Amino acid sequence: xxxxxxxxxxxxxxxxxxENGLSMIVVPSKAMPLVATxxxxxxxxxxxxxxxxxxxxxxxxxVYIIDSxxxxxxxxxxxxxxxxxxxxxxSVVNVWQSADLNEREVYDxxxxxxxxxxxxxxxxxxxxxxxxxxxxxxxxSPEANPVPExxxxxxxxxxxxxxQEDGTIKEEERVIFSPExxxxxxxxxxxxxxxxxxxxxxxxxxxxKKIDPVCGYIHRGIEKLAEGLTYPQTLHFTDxxxxxxxxxxxxxxxxxxxxxxxxxxxxxxxxxxxIMDELSRIGSHLLLYSxxxxxxxxxxAFIYGFRDRDKVLxxxxxxxxxxxxxxxxxxxxxxxxxxxxFVTKVKxxxxxxxxxxxEYHSLFSGxxxxxxxxxxxxxxxxxxxxxxxxxxxxxxxxxxxNDVRKLEPYGVYDKVEFDQVVLxxxxxxxxYMIRLKEIEQSLHIIEQLIDNIPEGDYAAKTKPIxxxxxGNYFKRVEGARGAFGVYIESKGDKTPYRMKxxxxxxxxxxAVDHITRDTKIADLIAIGGSLDYVIPDIDR
Amino acid sequence: xxxxxTITNWIDELLQSCMAPWAVVLVEGLIIGVLLLxxxxxxxxxxxxxxxxxxxxxxxxxxxxxxxxxxxxxPIADMFKMLIKEIISIKDSxxxxxxxxxxxxxxxxxxxxxxxxxxxxxxTLDFNIGVFFxxxxxxxxxxxxxxxxxxxxxxxxxxxxxxxxxQMISYELSIGLSILSVVVYAGTxxxxxxxxxxxxxxxxxxxxxxxxxxxxxxIIAGTAETNRGPFDLPEAESELTAGYHTEYSxxxxxxxxxxxxxxxxxxxxxxxxxxxxGWMPLHIPGWEAxxxxxxxxxxxxxxxxxxxxxxFIIMWFKWTFPRLRIDQLIKFEWKYLxxxxxxxxxxxxxxxxxxxxx
Numbered sequence: 024x025x026x027x028x029x030x031x032x033x034x035x036x037x038x039x040x041x042e043n044g045l046s047m048i049v050v051p052s053k054a055m056p057l058v059a060t061x062x063x064x065x066x067x068x069x070x071x072x073x074x075x076x077x078x079x080x081x082x083x084x085x086v087y088i089i090d091s092x093x094x095x096x097x098x099x100x101x102x103x104x105x106x107x108x109x110x111x112x113x114s115v116v117n118v119w120q121s122a123d124l125n126e127r128e129v130y131d132x133x134x135x136x137x138x139x140x141x142x143x144x145x146x147x148x149x150x151x152x153x154x155x156x157x158x159x160x161x162x163x164s165p166e167a168n169p170v171p172e173x174x175x176x177x178x179x180x181x182x183x184x185x186x187q188e189d190g191t192i193k194e195e196e197r198v199i200f201s202p203e204x205x206x207x208x209x210x211x212x213x214x215x216x217x218x219x220x221x222x223x224x225x226x227x228x229x230x231x232k233k234i235d236p237v238c239g240y241i242h243r244g245i246e247k248l249a250e251g252l253t254y255p256q257t258l259h260f261t262d263x264x265x266x267x268x269x270x271x272x273x274x275x276x277x278x279x280x281x282x283x284x285x286x287x288x289x290x291x292x293x294x295x296x297x298i299m300d301e302l303s304r305i306g307s308h309l310l311l312y313s314x315x316x317x318x319x320x321x322x323x324a325f326i327y328g329f330r331d332r333d334k335v336l337x338x339x340x341x342x343x344x345x346x347x348x349x350x351x352x353x354x355x356x357x358x359x360x361x362x363x364x365f366v367t368k369v370k371x372x373x374x375x376x377x378x379x380x381x382e383y384h385s386l387f388s389g390x391x392x393x394x395x396x397x398x399x400x401x402x403x404x405x406x407x408x409x410x411x412x413x414x415x416x417x418x419x420x421x422x423x424x425n426d427v428r429k430l431e432p433y434g435v436y437d438k439v440e441f442d443q444v445v446l447x448x449x450x451x452x453x454x455y456m457i458r459l460k461e462i463e464q465s466l467h468i469i470e471q472l473i474d475n476i477p478e479g480d481y482a483a484k485t486k487p488i489x490x491x492x493x494g495n496y497f498k499r500v501e502g503a504r505g506a507f508g509v510y511i512e513s514k515g516d517k518t519p520y521r522m523k524x525x526x527x528x529x530x531x532x533x534a535v536d537h538i539t540r541d542t543k544i545a546d547l548i549a550i551g552g553s554l555d556y557v558i559p560d561i562d563r
Numbered sequence: 564x565x566x567x568x569t570i571t572n573w574i575d576e577l578l579q580s581c582m583a584p585w586a587v588v589l590v591e592g593l594i595i596g597v598l599l600l601x602x603x604x605x606x607x608x609x610x611x612x613x614x615x616x617x618x619x620x621x622x623x624x625x626x627x628x629x630x631x632x633x634x635x636x637x638p639i640a641d642m643f644k645m646l647i648k649e650i651i652s653i654k655d656s657x658x659x660x661x662x663x664x665x666x667x668x669x670x671x672x673x674x675x676x677x678x679x680x681x682x683x684x685x686x687t688l689d690f691n692i693g694v695f696f697x698x699x700x701x702x703x704x705x706x707x708x709x710x711x712x713x714x715x716x717x718x719x720x721x722x723x724x725x726x727x728x729x730q731m732i733s734y735e736l737s738i739g740l741s742i743l744s745v746v747v748y749a750g751t752x753x754x755x756x757x758x759x760x761x762x763x764x765x766x767x768x769x770x771x772x773x774x775x776x777x778x779x780x781x782i783i784a785g786t787a788e789t790n791r792g793p794f795d796l797p798e799a800e801s802e803l804t805a806g807y808h809t810e811y812s813x814x815x816x817x818x819x820x821x822x823x824x825x826x827x828x829x830x831x832x833x834x835x836x837x838x839x840x841g842w843m844p845l846h847i848p849g850w851e852a853x854x855x856x857x858x859x860x861x862x863x864x865x866x867x868x869x870x871x872x873x874x875f876i877i878m879w880f881k882w883t884f885p886r887l888r889i890d891q892l893i894k895f896e897w898k899y900l901x902x903x904x905x906x907x908x909x910x911x912x913x914x915x916x917x918x919x920x921x
Contacts, residue, residue, distance in 0.1 A: 320886025326622040
């Protein structure tokens with residue numbers, strides 16, 4: 024980190040470093056394009072992990088967390104502007120493509136406009152929304168934004184800010200869809216978007232020319248809500264983000280808070296957390312198998328997958344009392360001890376599941392129609408996976424080894440042996456197969472842990488009022504569909520100053536247009552199914 | 564074997580004796596029409612139930628089991644639900660075509676249904692171009708689907724209708740070729756003569772490999788023709804919500820639903836007519852005792868049994884295979900099925916000319 028700081032300082036002399044939990048390199052906004060280009064081209068910092076907007080009262084700005092896929096180093100940059108009337112910063116889209124939708128999110132919630140960004144529209148809120156909700160001085164009264172009674176009008180043009188040679192900023196109009204385009208709305212109410220997601224799809228016959236994703240139909244403003252709640256109260260939001268990896272998400276938030284406060288989690292809790300994480304990964308991957316098969320028209324395979332997923336949910340039901348929203352992890356450990364039948368049921372499941380996988384392969388994986396539909400369809404290269412920030416199984420199917428469990432081991436992942444499954448084809452079939460292979464690995468992990476759960480407390484004792492020391496904290500786990508990160512900025516209060524959930528969904532949606540270009544409508548469904556996005560994860 | 568024409572002749576004579584000839588035709592036409600409509604509805608109900616149960620068994624489920632014993636009343640409840648539902652009219656749709664489309668579909672399916680050889684002496688339409696007539700009326704259906712897609716003023720329905728048009732017109736060629744093979748082989752197009760020619764052995768067995776190929780082509784193309792999985796692209800629910808009938812509700816939708824099931828029955832019925840001897844019992848040359856026993860099974864049961872077996876195979880397809888993509892579907896027809904069908908027609912012709920068959 025410090026060496027990188029020295030190197031950046033050599034190019035841009037007026038950078039400073041801010042050591043406060045995370046050590047952040049503060050870059051003046053003017054110098055951001057230069058630093059970004061330098062980092063990605065000379066220092067191989069090619070993976071943008073998180074792009075977090077923030078309102079520090081006197082200034083508005085963005086925090087960038089950037090990883091190097093070659094050296095696994097991490098650098099945190101911070102840039103800000105004091106102009107609150109018309110805040111502008113420089114875009115990094117041309118360096119890290121995954122910044123595209125993330126910068127639009129920052130614009131939507133903080134009103135920061137990015138110079139050089141090709142498409143500066145709101146992403147979650149309506150075009151006619153008044154104000155920027157995540158600003159600290161936002162007027163949340165219903166009068167400012169009454170419930171609209173008119174249909175939302177989606178413009179076919181957008182605005183892009185471009186810096187002219189003389190240094191002035193000019194607004195340029197860009198065309199999204201021209202009047203000749205035949206635009207079909209796939210969604211928001213559509214069986215294959217797996218939720219309330221809308222793709223404005225320009226097609227020519229059956230061929231897709233362009234896709235413009237429209238998000239925000241179920242945005243609940245969880246990040247804003249979290250700013251008004253105490254830390255234990257914020258926990259339950261995580262289960263409602265990506266509801267298929269509820270355990271992992273909550274694990275991330277708990278770990279972030281525990282690390283900030285220096286709480287030592289008992290070994291037993293760590294074992295239980297790891298087993299639960301892997302069980303939910305199996306459940307989530309089974310759901311992908313089921314829904315992908317249904318999207319491709321094989322309804323029998325869908326029912327088979329759900330039949331087996333139910334066994335995982337039964338195990339959760341015993342211990343957590345919930346099947347989808349589990350509310351199981353808490354700060355310092357887990358809510359309750361495991362059910363007496365837990366170990367037996369998990370062991371039975373480990374014995375049962377390989378047979379189920381065999382059945383899936385004989386029913387669907389080897390089917391000639393299924394192969395025709397998936398092999399070679401929607402290829403995502405490794406470079407593009409990194410550029411678009413596609414972590415998780417989807418990225419690993421493109422040959423990018425990015426498993427957080429291996430890179431930054433947490434829980435008891437350092438004590439177990441498992442393979443990081445990496446396929447190189449990057450097509451829909453690879454994305455499908457990698458899920459089934461990861462189920463095998465997850466079973467292998469659980470097998471090693473289930474007999475060795477140590478005795479002891481299942482939760483550490485914590486203070487009744489939890490206050491995080493002042494600073495910035497970031498923690499990642501491997502969710503079922505990729506890295507899930509939690510960024511907390513604390514001012515030392517019992518509520519967070521800013522809490523950001525860095526999830527996969529938005530990046531996956533950002534890559535849809537790229538992957539589906541010039542494929543067929545039916546391929547969009549197959550690709551969408553294999554990307555495995557979960558809408559509440561996008562619409563936080 | 565009982566000949567149903569004794570009953571129909573008796574009714575005919577009874578009417579002749581007390582009415583003018585034109586009135587006889589009118590009354591007989593009415594009776595047959597009402598009977599066919601009733602049978603049409605009944606078969607549809609039975610098929611809906613059968614499909615649900617069979618699909619449930621494929622998927623480790625129970626299927627309907629709450630309404631009536633074994634869920635037998637479920638299709639009737641469904642039908643009533645369909646009947647009492649409101650028919651919603653769509654803003655900016657072409658009202659006349661929108662209303663006409665479902666009737667075209669059901670009309671085509673009804674007309675074809677009228678040509679089914681249900682049993683010995685139970686054949687409504689029997690004239691010298693019988694099979695040709697079946698081909699002709701069954702292709703009216705695609706018109707209804709195209710009109711439905713166009714008049715709904717919806718992009719999904721339009722894509723669905725276009726897919727359907729491309730698919731049905733393409734696969735009709737294959738069906739035509741395989742039917743043509745049978746016609747060449749039998750030397751007649753008349754339904755009753757086709758069946759009579761299969762008294763010894765069914766065409767599927769007597770016609771060597773070319774007939775088996777024709778049968779396979781017919782089953783594949785027939786599945787595509789009925790828009791059922793794996794060829795259900797026009798209504799691919801995960802892509803086009805419900806395809807060409809997205810905007811239809813109530814009994815208008817019910818007509819499509821009925822026609823879909825009945826078309827499956829019709830395709831299977833024609834398959835059993837052309838390849839499995841219609842209502843003709845299974846006869847093996849030389850096995851006299853066996854043939855006599857087979858003759859005791861009523862002809863109606865023979866026809867429905869054969870049709871049911873083929874329908875089961877078609878359902879099996881649907882509940883096992885994923886869906887094809889439109890370009891793969893068209894490629895499959897034009898690059899594989901059609902050339903094979905053409906070549907097969909040549910084989911059948913040679914076989915018939917030189918008498919290389921049983």
